[in-house]
Amino acid sequence: MLLTDKTVVLGITGSIAAYKAADLVSKLTQAGAKVEVIMTESATEFISPLTIRSLTARPVVTGMFGQSLESAIEHVALAEAADVVAIAPATANVISKLAVGVADDMLTCTVLATRAPVIIAPAMHTDMFQNSITQDNLVKLKARGFIIVGPVYGRLATGTVGIGRLAEVEEIIATVKQALGRSGDLVGKRIVVTAGGTQEPVDPVRYIGNRSSGKMGYAIAEAARDRGAEVKLIIAPTSIPAPADIEITQVETALQMKEAVTQAVTQADALIMAAAVADYQPRSAAKAKIKKETADLSLELIRTPDILAEVGGNLVKVGFAAESENVVENARSKLEQKQLDIIIANDITDVDSGFGTDTNKVTIINRDGKTESLPLMTKREVADKILDRVVGLLSPKH
Ligand code: CTP
Numbered sequence: 102m103l104l105t106d107k108t109v110v111l112g113i114t115g116s117i118a119a120y121k122a123a124d125l126v127s128k129l130t131q132a133g134a135k136v137e138v139i140m141t142e143s144a145t146e147f148i149s150p151l152t153i154r155s156l157t158a159r160p161v162v163t164g165m166f167g168q169s170l171e172s173a174i175e176h177v178a179l180a181e182a183a184d185v186v187a188i189a190p191a192t193a194n195v196i197s198k199l200a201v202g203v204a205d206d207m208l209t210c211t212v213l214a215t216r217a218p219v220i221i222a223p224a225m226h227t228d229m230f231q232n233s234i235t236q237d238n239l240v241k242l243k244a245r246g247f248i249i250v251g252p253v254y255g256r257l258a259t260g261t262v263g264i265g266r267l268a269e270v271e272e273i274i275a276t277v278k279q280a281l282g283r284s285g286d287l288v289g290k291r292i293v294v295t296a297g298g299t300q301e302p303v304d305p306v307r308y309i310g311n312r313s314s315g316k317m318g319y320a321i322a323e324a325a326r327d328r329g330a331e332v333k334l335i336i337a338p339t340s341i342p343a344p345a346d347i348e349i350t351q352v353e354t355a356l357q358m359k360e361a362v363t364q365a366v367t368q369a370d371a372l373i374m375a376a377a378v379a380d381y382q383p384r385s386a387a388k389a390k391i392k393k394e395t396a397d398l399s400l401e402l403i404r405t406p407d408i409l410a411e412v413g414g415n416l417v418k419v420g421f422a423a424e425s426e427n428v429v430e431n432a433r434s435k436l437e438q439k440q441l442d443i444i445i446a447n448d449i450t451d452v453d454s455g456f457g458t459d460t461n462k463v464t465i466i467n468r469d470g471k472t473e474s475l476p477l478m479t480k481r482e483v484a485d486k487i488l489d490r491v492v493g494l495l496s497p498k499h
Contacts, residue, residue: 118224220276
């Protein structure tokens with residue numbers, strides 16, 4: 102999701118991780134968000150408001166009565182303007198204040214006055230985080246609907262290793278998007294997405310694989326998450342990091358993917374199969390490494406199940422057709438054969454489309470014949486176009 106037209110109120114509190122907030126501000130701004138930053142007094146000891154102001158090109162609120170934005174009652178103004186409030190990093194101190202409703206500075210006043218979702222990204226020393234007071238406060242905040250992201254395990258400023266590190270910036274941004282998606286058009290819908298390319302073992306070191314990068318499936322899973330869906334992502338091996346805040350099942354082979362999909366779809370409203378599933382697997386994988394003892398080697402391959410064709414039920418089924426010739430015709434016949442609601446055809450011979458690229462040029466075909474050839478777009482844009490169609494089909498079917 103691009104964050105255009107969204108106002109993110111970001112609170113920075115006095116933790117050494119405050120410097121990471123600069124990266125967060127920068128990435129949120131690049132994604133199009135209007136970022137209004139409130140820094141507590143102690144945060145300004147760790148990072149200069151000038152750094153933040155240079156990134157947002159907006160005034161930074163640092164005190165209750167000092168610098169002013171447009172209005173004299175800033176705390177209500179920012180609380181009302183916010184589509185989401187995030188506190189990153191959040192100290193044990195601010196967490197305990199929020200848990201009991203203390204509002205003694207601009208940040209805590211804003212949180213108390215807002216109706217927007219509030220995200221808290223704690224960062225502190227392990228012992229402070231594990232202290233039962235902090236833990237109780239977090240439980241209280243969670244129960245009131247606050248969203249807690251992190252902290253994570255890792256190296257802390259004190260040089261020790263433990264839980265207490267600020268969640269990764271990407272994870273915090275994913276949480277922001279998810280919070281914004283709470284009012285999206287896929288709220289309450291369960292969507293299963295597959296991604297990556299299956300690997301069929303030949304022996305303990307070799308496999309039959311394909312060139313799928315997983316990028317298209319990941320883009321769909323992220324877009325669905327950002328529109329409020331509950332997403333289950335089934336991943337065959339890829340080399341790119343998995344999206345944050347999505348339930349993930351890792352599989353390797355077509356058979357494992359079939360099992361995972363069959364289980365996941367029992368509760369689902371839609372299945373989107375972006376994975377490249379092997380059509381054949383070796384009849385049996387050798388237990389030991391195959392040695393080059395013969396001049397030639399033949400492998401006996403057997404068919405794998407066609408997952409999409411075999412999965413049934415009252416759900417919207419979406420498939421992909423990676424084709425190198427007669428793209429649309431072949432895709433239409435796959436739509437029929439596999440009883441799909443939507444098929445996305447892409448020409449893998451096109452240099453900007455298909456495997457490994459960040460862009461894709463696709464034709465989306467619905468069962469009723471509605472066909473749309475889209476221009477070259479980012480995979481994320483394609484994902485949203487596909488989901489627009491899914492949303493259109495979900496309502497009457499469910
Ligand atoms: N698919 C599947 N199970 C398989 C093979 C493919 O569920 N064993 C799904 C893919 O995830 C994709 C769609 O079916 O959404 C079409 O995949 P594709 O590889 O284009 O088509 P195939 O059915 O394998 O046909 P062919 O390889 O002959 O083009």
